[in-house]
Amino acid sequence: MRFKGDSVFSLCLLLFTAVLVFLCFSYNPTARLIPLVLGLLGLLLLSVQLLLEISPAGSKNLMFLKDKGDIFSVQGKAQFYPSQTSTFVKINWLQVLRIFTWLAVFVFFLYITYPLVVIPLFIFFFLSVEGRENWRRSLGLAAGTGVFMYLLFSLLLGIF
Amino acid sequence: MKKRKCFFSLIVFLIVLSLIVFAVGCQQAEKVAEEKTEVKAVEFPTKNITLVVPVVPGGGFDRCARIFAPYFEKYLPRKVTVVVENVPGASWVIGIDKVYRAKPDGHTIGIFNIPGNVVTQLVMDVKFDLNKFTWVGRIAEDIYVMAISPSSTHRTVDELIKAEKVKIATDGLASTSGLGVLITTDRMGINQHFILHDGSTESILAAVRGDAELVQYPYGSLKPYIKDSNELIPLIVFADNRLPDLPDVPTIVELGYPELLDVVKLQRLIATTPGVPEDVAQILNDAFLQTMNDPEFQHKLKEAKIDLAATGAEEAAKIIKNAVEQFTAYKPLLLEHVK
Amino acid sequence: MNLMELIIPTFIDFFEWPGPLYLVLGASVGMLFGILPGLGGPQAVVLLLPLTFGLEPRLAITTLIGASGATAFSGSVTAILINTPGTAVNAATCFDGFPLARQGKAGMALGASATSSALGAIFGAIILTLVLPIGRKLVLAFSYPEYFMLAILGLSIIVVISRETLLKGFIAAILGLLFSSFGYCGITGSVRFTFGLIYLWDGIKLVPALIGLFAIAEAVDLFIGRGTIARTERFEGAITGVFEGVKSVFKHFRVFLRSAIIGTIIGIIPGVGGSVSNFIAYAHIVQSSKDKEKFGHGDIRGVIAPEAANDAKDGGALIPTLIFGIPGSIVMAVLLGALMIHGIEPGPRMMLDYPELILILIWALVFSNLFTSTVGLLLSLQLSKITLIPTTIVAPVIFVLSILGTYALNKMFADVVVVLIFGLLGFAMKRFDYPRISLVIALVLGGLAQKSFHQTIMALGIKGFIIRPISLGLLIATIVLLVFSLAKSKREGEAV
Incomplete structure (x- = not known):
């Protein structure tokens, strides 16, 4: 049994779809018809996907799917659209999480303070800490972005 | 080591930002204090007034608000700008929530859709109460017309009532128009x-x-x-008197349903946040009435195909009170169709 | 036809000072908004709307159309350079535009996009002028079942473009369809999947979702990957690259023409929305090419097709707007509002009462696109140098721009939260090879499909789908498309 990142993601999607299917039952018959059919179909497909991913035995049993011209290939990278899929084999998920935390913090402070203060600070700290750029470059970019944002959003659009 | 350094810097970033929040908070507190003293001296408006339009730009309400704003600002005692904001x-x-929760200083006003907003309040679990708003006045009232498609085999109201099934096109039943046609056809037994x-x-x-x-x-x-x-045939006019444009079309009163007149119409009202001081409300109301009497404004409104039907603050509040009462009576019928 | 007789006089009118000035003003604002992710045509026209109140109708139209016409090409700039559609209609341009940028051929892609956009707009304008007299019949020919079948035809494209990961493609599509049913639905009279949040009454909005799925996910990926976007030693910075792009449109003129026709037709149908045209054109070109495997790896045809379609659709979209007063998009709604404030009522009489204004509008559309594309061509060398900047520096700027751009859209922080959630989802999808394109197509078309499905049943019953010729034709086209592409993948699978 292999349980890797992709299986975790598929599992998350499965749970999410399950919640939606569960919610469907509280709606009137017309309203729930389409989401319910879609949700059940989604549950089925996600279960197949998950089975194929986590158990080699399962994927053997489901080989009949693969026989059909390999269109249901499980590990098949979307080679057709390389730009739309990730370019890196190994990903440091801690770093990804950290980047999204940065963004969440940024949005939070955007909410409670002035954008024109938060934007340069965010750029500066993000670049120098997360991006490990030297501080001069970070400062320059922070100032530049700040001025640009001021011109665009404040003077032109009057948004803040 | 590097990781620890990263997190350390993140903390520094947070601290710096917290300080800024604190500073900003203090500033705002001061501002509030300042404004309070200003209001006492009835200096209004002290800054730009936001006119909230709770729909996307482009529709009738947006148009109405955008025509209203520049004239309204002309009649305010102090020179500020009335900024139209689509929420x-x-x-x-x-959008209504935004007006409801704004600081009650009269600097946030909104345009309302009555009875649509009343229906929303009744059907949806909303936080605002339309009766509590400080109403400024009504700008316009639209007259409804019932029309049938030439492809239909029916040509009169009687034929419609006898028909086995009448296909009615409307937007969601909880909207002003949807509810209007629902109540009308229900009452007529169509x-x-x-x-x-x-x-x-x-x-x-579709028609x-x-x-x-x-x-x-x-x-x-x-x-x-x-x-x-000539792609639609008019059937009923929802007004007291026949329209000069449609002299052959009977009114709903002639057909014997005068009570529907109060239900089937679309009104555009202006209100501000609940709890606005009376003197400020008075200033807004005065400016509103002056705007309504401006011939240029009237002309613009007419060009944009909006029927002026101006009333002051008191009548506006009464309109709302009546509408809420009336539609509460229709709530069971409505809930039957909207779940 | 008096419309034809007026073409030349209105052309002269159009260039009467200060007409061109307002065109340039509108187009400049449009370009800026088009380039910024999040902001697009609707925001540009809303910003300019108050300015046009004081102008005479002719100039007001020139300014507003100038702005909206400029956004489609400008949005392709970010799509090509940083894999982030600048506006919703440029999503398909990413598929081949960005790989080109990675190969150092950003200049060529920009050249092709600019040329294809300008010609597409001209094509759309010509069709608009020709079709206006019979446009009424065209619009009325499409009813609920046709809308539904069009949506299904669009959805079937998912099969074509997620060939090698069909299972994951389907899963992504189902997720997209489920997302599209979030919120209040007037047609079924229900509120679904709001989790108690008032914000979700409006469902998942397309723009924040797009920004999250593409801009944020992409920027995170670029940031982690480091290096520069152009991952090649030989950066074709010379003017020849841009020129080659211009030439490529003429080399693949049939690709261009077919995409422009698709774009115009989809524009004419109210309610289908321009965001679909680029996908359908792209999928059609992929489907009809012999060398499908080249697409997605930086095939210039993959840039020409969506850009021709999304600019040609503007001409088409004006038909229902002008003839029926039915806005196909927010941009059109604002334009309608502006016309009505000037006392001009779009509708059956507009063609008879104001033919010269309609022609001014068409000229504005054409020249706004010509202006934008010319500026784009002149700047494309400078712009393509973005791909040489280290991604660690580009990424934070993308973050800030897309987050603030989304906020500027409706001034709602909830939108920004959606951006972050979809950013995470998009990154995970990218990482685990779930095609995001499938999700986006499903999200765009899901609402239309569901709505028109219920409406068909309400109005015509279940038989409504097959008794009408256009609807039946579309159904057959969909089946043929599906059978062909499945059979083809099977054959290819066996060959391997």
Whole structure:
């Protein structure tokens, strides 16, 4: 049994779809018809996907799917659209999480303070800490972005 | 080591930002204090006034608000700008909420859709109460017309009542127009078969195409199809007197349903946040009435096909009170169709 | 036809000072908004709307159309350079535009996009002028079942473009369809999947979702990957690259023409929305090419097709707007509002009462696109140098721009939260090879499909789908498309 990142993601999607299917039952018959059919179909497909991913035995049993011209290939990278899929084999998920935390913090402070203060600070700290750029470059970019944002959003659009 | 350094810097970033928040907070507190003293001296407005339009730009309410804003600002005692801001979402709720929760200093006003917003308040779980708003006045009232598609085999109200099934095109039943046609056809005993749409233009188009038989919308929206291209046949006018434009079309009063007159109409009102001091409300109301009497404003409104029907603050508040009472009576019928 | 007789006089009118000045003003604002992710045509026209109140109708139209016409090409700039559609209609341009940028051929892609956009707009304008007299019949020919079948035809494209990960493609599509049913639905009279949040009454909005799925996910990926976007030693910075792009449109003129026709037709149908045209054109070109495997790896045809379609659709979209007063998009709605404030009522009489204004509008559309594309061509060398900047520096700027751009859209922080959630989802999808394109197509078309499905049943019953010729034709086209592409993948699978 292999349980890797992709299986975790598929599992998350499965749970999410399950919640939606569960919610469907509280709606009137017309309203729930389409989401319910879609949700059940989604549950089925996600279960197949998950089975194929986590158990080699399962994927053997489901080989009949693969026989059909390999269109249901499980590990098949979307080679057709390389730009739309990730370019890196190994990903440091801690770093990804950290980047999204940065963004969440940024949005939070955007909410409670002035954008024109938060934007340069965010750029500066993000670049120098997360991006490990030297501080001069970070400062320059922070100032530049700040001025640009001021011109665009404040003077032109009057948004803040 | 590097990781620890990263997190350390993140903390520094947080601390710096917290300090800024603190500083900003203090500043705002001061500002509030300042404004309070200013209000005492009835200096209003002290800054730009925001006119919230709770729908996406482009529709009738947006147009009405954008015509209203520049004239309204002309009659305010101090020179400020009235900024139109579209706050669309959740069938008006997000925009109305914004006016409801604004600081009660009169600097946030909004345009309202009555009875649509009343229906929303009754059907949806909303936080605001329309009766609590400080009403400024009514700008316009649209007259509704019921029309049928030429593809329908029915030509009169009686035929419609006898018909086995009448396909009615409308937008969601909880909207002003949807509820109007629901109540009307229910009262007349027409066998309704609703075909629902996202907006009024789509449902009018459905009747023009012949996919639906009956539509009921403000005359302004139906006029091009009734007068210019004869693609719709007018049946009933929802007004006290016949329209000069449609002298042969009977009114709803003539047909014996005068009580529907109060229900089937579309009104555009202006209100500000609940709890605005009386003197500020008075200033707003004065400016509003002066705007309504401005001939240039009246002309612009007419050009934009909006029927002026100005009233002051008191009448506006009464309109709301009546509407809430009336529609509460229709709530069971409404809930039957909207779940 | 008096419309034809007026073409030349209105052309002269159009260039009467200060007409061109307002065109340039509008187009400049449009370009800026088009380039910024999040902001697009609707925001540009809303910003300009108050300015046009004081102008005479002719100039007001020139300004507003100038702005909206400029956004489609400008949005492709970010799509090509940083894999982030600048506006919703440029999503398909990413598929081949960005790989080109990675190969150092950003200049060529920009050249092709600019040329294809300008010609597409001209094509759309010509069709608009020709079709206006019969446009009414065209619009009325499409009813609920046709809308539904069009949506299904669009959805079937998912099969074509997620060939090698069909299972994951389907899963992504189902997720997209489920997302599209979030919120209040007037047609079924229900509120679904709001989790108690008022914000979700409006469902998942397309723009924040797009920004999250593409801009944020992409920027995170670029940031982690480091290096520069152009991952090649030989950066074709010379003017020849841009020129080659211009030439490529003429080399693949049939690709261009077919995409422009698709774009115009989809524009004419109210309610389908321009965001679909680029996908359908792209998928059609992929489907009809013999060398499918080249697409997605930086095939210039993959840039020409969506850009021709999304600019040609503007001409088409004006038909229902002008003839029926039915806005196909927010941009059109604002334009309608502006016309009505000037006392001009779009509808059956507009063609008879104001033919010269309609022609001014068409000229504005054409020249706005010509202006934008010319500026784009002149700047493309400078712009393509973005791909040489280290991604660690580009990424934070993308973050800030897309987050603030989304906020500027409705001034709602909830939108920004959606951006972050979809950013995470998009990154995970990218990482685990779930095609995001499938999700986006499903999200765009899901609402239309569901709505028109219920409406068909309400109005015509279940038989409504097959008794009408156009609807039946579209159904057959969909089946043929599906059978062909499945059979083809099977054959290819066996060959391997």
